Amino acid sequence: MTVAGTQTPRERYRAQLRAEIKQRAWEQIATAGAPGLSLNAIAKQMGMSGPALYRYFAGRDELITELIRDAYRSLADALRTAAASGADLAGLGHTLRAWALEDPQRYFLVYGTPVPGYEAPEDTLVIASEIMNVLLDAAQPPGTAASTPPDGHPDTRLEAHLAQHRQWAADHPAAPAALRRALRFWTRLHGILSLELAGHFTGMGLDPAELYDSELRHLSQ
Amino acid sequence: MTVAGTQTPRERYRAQLRAEIKQRAWEQIATAGAPGLSLNAIAKQMGMSGPALYRYFAGRDELITELIRDAYRSLADALRTAAASGADLAGLGHTLRAWALEDPQRYFLVYGTPVPGYEAPEDTLVIASEIMNVLLDAAQPPGTAASTPPDGHPDTRLEAHLAQHRQWAADHPAAPAALRRALRFWTRLHGILSLELAGHFTGMGLDPAELYDSELRHLSQ
DNA sequence: CGCTTACGTTAGAAGTTATAACTGGCCGCT
DNA sequence: AGCGGCCAGTTATAACTTCTAACGTAAGCG
Structure with missing residues (x-):
């Protein structure tokens, strides 16, 4: 500030x-x-x-781009701060949801419907990889070490693919299993969160927090 | 037509x-x-x-509402047709992704960023529950019967919640485990799919199909 | 203390949604 | 078959929007 x-x-x-x-x-x-x-x-x-x-x-687009940048930054900061406070994967999950609920439209600015022509500026990619790095740090449990952890579902096919396509985690020494865990964390929580924020659960009588927590429990079994 | x-x-x-x-x-x-x-x-x-x-x-809003309705219908039809052709949960997953890739913006019209003021018309709720019914049909495996199937992760807390909040599946006799499976199917695939369509994987060098298939494999283990 | 810079103004072009009033032609009914 | 009513599509207008251009004024810098 x-x-x-x-x-x-x-x-x-x-x-x-x-x-x-x-x-x-x-x-x-x-x-x-x-x-x-x-x-x-x-x-x-x-x-x-x-x-x-x-x-x-310069115009409406530049303002929105700036807001998107700030939103990304805000999310990265929130996660990094939580991680610095010793949050594990589950803690990051709660941080993510809290950040999203704080301002749903801000979440959608980052992860919502893209405008077909719009090209994200370079630095959002950098921030996105920062976010992934925080997730990767938490995805390889410090206590639960070793190569073949008591992990849920190895899926060798996916891990083989991740072992060969890890540009996005080039500067992080995470093992394929950690890559998989971080990725699953991201995609699954985003799935529930975006549906919640869009109101798709309200008409169903479901408690989104219950779904989210269940997924989180399962993610960090 | x-x-x-x-x-x-x-x-x-x-x-x-x-x-x-x-x-x-x-x-x-x-x-x-x-x-x-x-x-x-x-x-x-x-x-x-x-x-x-x-x-x-009557105006722009009515036109868009009509398009949303048609998009919903189109998705419900695609899934119902696939199910009628004997598709299992994995088959429905592929149908969903194919439908989404056919016209990403159509997918976003249904599952994308909502406009804060906008209220979905009644009939989209009906179609949404049609979709859930197709998923529920496929979520209780016809071969794998019985009460406690060789299922991945029971999560009794979630199933207890689902057993008590099943208005959205009121007209379907699915067991809590099936409700859980259908819901997970929906939220997890949506997570990957929406991130893929928004282009969040492109900069990472990942193959979205690989992620999707892995999740699908895991879903119908 | 003067000069330059940049801030904010008004004017205007090219769009948008949407309403109101008018005309012409097609459809249906007798 | 012919007449009358309805309805499609028109132009004019209002109230918006983004964004450019030209202009004065005032504030800060040297």
């Missing part, structure tokens, strides 16, 4: 205004979703008229 | 034009996503000017 010392008043003001714009953008997104975000409305809220915002963001 | 006999020419024409509008809408959605759908553009494509479309759809 606080910034480095040497900074001209103009830069100060500029950073402050950019932050306020983003904050209002988040409020709009939380209530109306990403497609409901309107630069004009934000400008009016801030007491200035329309095109003024273009001094601070 | 073909319609009942007694139908005035006007109704014929009307139905035909509605169909053409929807078809063009699908094309737009496939290339630009749901937010990129423009009634005006469709009208221009069809050689008529703007507000003419309002004769056929």
